[in-house]
């Protein structure tokens with residue numbers, strides 16, 4: 001007898017509940033271990049989730065066994081750093097299985113890029129008074145994982161050079177500041193190709209968070225699609241309703257699938273797993289209806 005696949009997830013984005021396809025763990029700059037994150041998602045009633053740590057899938061195996069034990073569907077994923085026209089653009093790869101092919105080697109080169117970048121960020125922060133910057137950031141990160149800007153932000157706060165993380169980014173690490181080192185990241189088109197080569201779906205992360213005009217955002221979406229990208233996050237955490245409707249039109253015009261996620265990093269912050277702005281009525285198809293992700297949305301009966 002053939003098995004019949006029933007979708008547990010709705011065919012419309014607006015009716016969707018209990019889904020969060022963008023979250024971080026201690027494998028990158030999140031506060032919770034992969035296992036604790038999955039447990040929190042379960043407590044909050046999520047049925048479908050993706051772990052999207054920056055440039056790594058190191059947390060996926062632990063999260064997957066925790067998810068299986070709790071009956072949550074977990075999609076292996078990662079959020080890749082790239083550059084496009086001098087901007088730092090993030091691309092989420094939603095993967096039907098383990099990372100393979102060009103994505104495996106790509107993840108190795110991302111780890112090296114992060115290492116080289118951390119050294120450059122450290123050198124720049126020493127010039128503004130943070131001595132032993134690399135060692136201090138490493139101490140903030142705690143475990144042996146690639147460093148990110150949040151580790152340097154915490155080091156700046158810890159050294160008393162800035163009052164809080166927000167100021168650390170505003171003065172030293174945010175877009176256009178000395179600690180915003182992008183040169184090490186591959187081009188947008190490359191990371192999209194890695195994801196496609198691994199059998200995954202490339203999703204442009206938080207399109208409203210790059211400070212772009214509508215026109216420039218359209219150009220970004222065009223370049224992304226040209227490279228093989230097939231989806232974008234219609235909802236990322238909490239965002240303006242008018243901007244969301246406008247973004248939905250831009251996705252619809254290009255036939256892109258829509259994804260959604262909280263971009264959760266730590267408890268007590270602005271977002272929680274599954275907490276995000278509501279989806280407007282839209283014809284944009286949910287990314288889980290993409291043929292490459294059918295087993296994620298489906299239930300075996």
Ligand code: AMP
Pocket residue numbers: 029054081147148149150165166169170174265
């Ligand atoms: P990186 O991956 O090393 O480039 O660091 C980027 C990460 O820093 C983002 O994913 C956020 O988690 C965090 N971040 C970026 N901007 C800010 C900000 N203004 N305040 C706090 N955290 C930020």
Ligand code: MN
Pocket residue numbers: 024029054265
């Ligand atoms: Mn982050």
Ligand code: MN
Pocket residue numbers: 079090205206
């Ligand atoms: Mn991001």
Ligand code: MN
Pocket residue numbers: 022024052079263
């Ligand atoms: Mn993220």
